[in-house]
Amino acid sequence: VNSLLSAYYGILGADGTEAAAGPPVAAAAAPPQAAIDRDGFDAQAHFEELVAEGGVRDVMRHANEVDAQVKDLDGDMQMVCYENYSKFIRATEVTGLVKSSVDDMAPELGRLERSFSTISEHQRSIEDGVSGRAREIELLLKRQRRCRTLQVLFELPTTLQRCLDREAYGRACEAYCVCTPFLRQYKHVETFKRVLDAAELQMGRIKTALEWRLRSPDLSSKDALNSSATLLDLGEAPPKVCRDYLDGRAAALRSRLGACFPGGTACEDEAEAALRSACRSAASDCVPELADAVDGFNKLRQDREVAAEDFDPDTALADFVSQGVEGLCTRVAQLAERRRPPGH
Secondary structure, rough: HOOOOOHOOOOOOOOOOOOOOOOOOHHOOOOOHHHHHHHOOOOHHHHHHHHOOOHHHHHHHHHHHHHHHHHHHHHEEEEEHHHHHHHHHHHHHHHHHHHHHHHHHHHHHHHHHHHHHHHHHHHHHHHHHHHHHHHHHHHHHHHHHHHHHHHHEEEEEEHHHHHHHOOOOHHHHHHHHHHHHHHOOOOOHHHHHHHHHHHHHHHHHHHEEEEEOOOOOOOOHHHHHHHHHHHHHHOOOOHHHHHHHHHHHHHHHHHHHHHHHHOOOOOOOHHHHHHHHHHHHHHHHHHHHHHHHHHHHHHHOOOOOOOOEEEEHHHHHHHHHHHHHHHHHHHHHHHHHHHOEEEO
């Protein structure tokens, strides 16, 4: 039966070889999709299984299904070929247009190349002409910077005088500390020596003004601290600066106490009101001034050796605080005594 069916459907010849004519093997068999797609698919075994399990109708139905799938695949292949061919034709046309455009641009590209060559030649000629002058300009700029430096050095005495007039002592100290090392290094040059002597004279005046200012009772604690720091930067002896600082703060504290505690009053009620007002003023003005003075003194001697044979910073600070507190207590006691009625 197998031989007859194979010969009838053209799968194999009667002698067991492939038939010379007839549809291909794939057209006669209608295996499931998964079976056909597997590697090592055996068409003969599949055919035998199909014939054994079904009849002629089943075989014909599978054959028709395979034919339909083949036609669908042929149609898809033709569509793919047509689309690719259309794209290829379009690409060929675009390539031709690009080639034509490039050919038309050839003269312009040639002119552009010649223009670039001309620009390069002009650039080289300009660089050759400017390079020498560039070195001259650089040399002149160096000389200009040196001249400005010399101008600052020569104007140092005038700058110090302006700072003295404006009481800008910190700026004067900064200018002096920046310029004097160079002036001292070249003081064998007569011009620099004259500038250095004039600057030293001005700095002497500034030191005197700072010392007088430091002992002034009208100076705030912050300004007193800045003035003391400036004197230390100028090389003044730390013990002397600290002593002048405490003297000035003591004078400022006495001045504030005098403002807080006025003279005598006419009656008991006025004395009581004056005592209360004086205590409030002392608490808001004198006590903070005393605390600021102590903080400023501690900042002055921080990282500095301020002790000397005739000056002990701890003792001096303790005496300053004691005098300030005693002065405050004395003023309060005097005002309270005036408030007490006669005979008590």
